[in-house]
Amino acid sequence: VEAAVGGIWDDAGPIGYVGIIFGGIWLLLIAMLLFLDWRTALISVLAIPLSFLFTFLVLYIAGIQLNTLVLFSLVLVLGLIVDPAIVVLESIRRYVDLGYRGKASVLRSIEVVGLGLFVAVLTSMIVFVPFGLVSGTFGEIIKYIPWTVFPALLASYFVPMIFLTWLAAKFIKPQRGEELKDEDDIHTLWRLARWFVGVNRYILKHVWLQIVVIVLALLIPIGVTIILFATDQVRQVQFSQPSDNEFLQISIPRPANQSHRDLTIQSTEVENIFKGYAGEIKAFFYQNVDGSIASSSNMSVFIELRQLSDRDRKSPEITGALQDDLRAKFGKQARAGELGAGPPEGTFPVSVKIFEPDSDKQALVSGRIAEQLKTYPEVDLVQTDFEVKSKELTIVVDSEKAQSKGLNTASVYGQIAGLLGENVLYRINDNDVVLRIPADTKPTSREALLATVIFGSTGSLKLSEVAVINETDVASAIHSLNGERYAQVSATVKDSRDAINVQREISDWAKAHTAELGVTERTFEDRAGVNEFEKSFQELFLAILLAIIVTYVAFVIFFKSFAQPFIILFAIPLILIGVFPVLSIFAGGQFGFLETIGILMVIGIAENVGIFLIDYANRKVREGVDK
Helix, strand or coil: CHHHHCCCCCCHHHHHHHHHHHHHHHHHHHHHHHHCCHHHHHHHHCHHHHHHHHHHHHHHHHCCCCCHHHHHHHHHHHHHHHHHHHHHHHHHHHHHHCCCCCHHHHHHHHHHHHHHHHHHHHHHHHHHHHHHCCCHHHHHHHCHHHHHHHHHHHHHHHHHHHHHHHHHHHHCCCCCCCCCCCCCCCCCCCHHHHHHHHHHHHHHCCHHHHHHHHHHHHHHHHHHHHHHHHCCCCEECCCCCCCCCCEEEEEEECCCCCCHHHHHHHHHHHHHHHHHHCCCEEEEEEECCCCCCHHHHEEEEEEEECCHHHCCCCHHHHHHHHHHHHHHHHCCCCEEEEECCCCCCCCCCEEEEEECCCHHHHHHHHHHHHHHHHCCCCEEEEEECCCCEEEEEEEEECHHHHHHCCCCHHHHHHHHHHHHCEEEEEEECCEEEEEECCHHHCCCCHHHHHCCEEEECCEEEEHHHCEEEEEEEEECCCEEECCEEEEEEEEEECCHHHHHHHHHHHHHHHHHCHHHHCCCHHHHCCCCCCCHHHHHHHHHHHHHHHHHHHHHHHHHHHHCCCCHHHHHHCHHHHHHHHHHHHHHHHCCCEECHHHHHHHHHHHHHHHHHHHHHHHHHHHHHHCCCCC
16 A cells, blocks of 8 residues: 555655645636636635645644655645635625625525535535445555545635635726626627527527437437547556656566576576667666565566657567567566556466365366467466476384484484474563574575484484485465365466456356356455455446435435436536547546546536536525526
8 A cells, every 4th residue: 555655755755746746736826817817816826735634634633644645645635625715706706796895796606506506515525435435456546535525625614715705806996898797798708608508599499409419418428438438549548657757677587496596596687688688778676675564575666757858769668578578588488568557466467276175176167268268369377276286295204213313203304394384482571582594504405405414312313314305296386265275277378458357258258167167256356355456446436326326315405306406417428528538549548546536527517517507507496586
């Protein structure tokens, strides 16, 4: 989680977001100066630091540091923070142009937009609730979004009401030559806005035209979305990746019981390959090569590339060439990949776990799933626990020989266990004094183990004098979860963006062929968290659906109508006509976590526009205007 959200300000990452925040504030100010008068723009922009101040106070009380995701959330919410201020201040300015002055213009403005503004902020907060309802590692990552967004949105409602209205009453002046006859006077609007008003009036005069607009507005976005997903022009990914990444990661298999000398030779061979990329690689460092942790069966190397302007190829092309060179030297299990957005990927991003106590059936099912994976064009490499064999050594002590040397079976096994592992010699207060044997001095073969010296009451002797060692081939790994044994089939994909689709496809295939494979559906239950991110995304989308339902209920309560909320929610399918074609053309068709956030923001903005339109229409009806 810390790797994904970033630590506190200990590197340039979070500082970069601070720069983006200030850049966003300047951009908002420039945009407001273009579309609003300068007094309204300057007062509106004050909502940002005041709202951020309240947000920082809440984060401090909650004990949340300013990590990368918190700062990203602040960037995300910039536009939403300033919206209420713009609505209130622009309304005040309009009533000033109508002849209201000071306190009167503020009170009239709040009377007109107050309810709509409250509903708009409330629904914006509801839209972000789903990010707090997701479980697992993904949920732990994105929980910072609602923690940051909620106080910012709450402050964005109260700041213009409490602090900015009196500034507006004092400093906003009527614009000369822009006097308004009444609230419905549109002569000061832009020509394009007046054209839209005319088009809408024409449509409202013809019922058949209204029906056509509604039907097309539903069918076109939904139809385009279905076509784009069906033709794979848009596909679901966990995190969309840029066209070029600055960091790569390679993984190279290491032989079992590799000595320090062999490890040095292997790392030298890796660095010789890197020499061919000297003009593209800026730096690299090793991870998991000391044999100290369980994952060290692979040599992992992180690579930092030079800036794109200083190299001729982008990272995907470099990655492909590097992987070809590594496989030519170290075999097909060598892998190179890009490190992009989101948490780091595993060596094998696709895997199926088979919970079955019978090892023969495990091997059979593993083979069938591996065969199916190999038929997928997106899959690059498939590996099962039964394809990669390891040597298992079984020590059998001859009790009679052991006794003749002043030993018993337990003491022989105890000495061997101490040699291969670690022993707690004694305790001093609450601390253990532990004897550890350096990894490079441990026996690494059957012959070396037989030659190991042990001690009995008659003196030292070799293990071969009292025991024999049987060597057998076994699966490369024996997995167990909560007392249940399982085997694993793993795969890599040619394009990391295909991982989530391949994972879903092979999981569905396995569950659909349980009878043919001679197992039950429980065999493939995701008890080990294989599809944790897939599950999290499903929870996120279900939570979004729930948020839409809650939003509808809120609209019913505030507008006292079951039909009017549908008019506001009608904007949701309309946004699809812009979102997915743009993703297909400009973002490589990737629809992931960040794109989901973007859609939620657009939903909130579209709903806010609808809220103000419905609120304005209801007010006009109450004033006696004909529907």
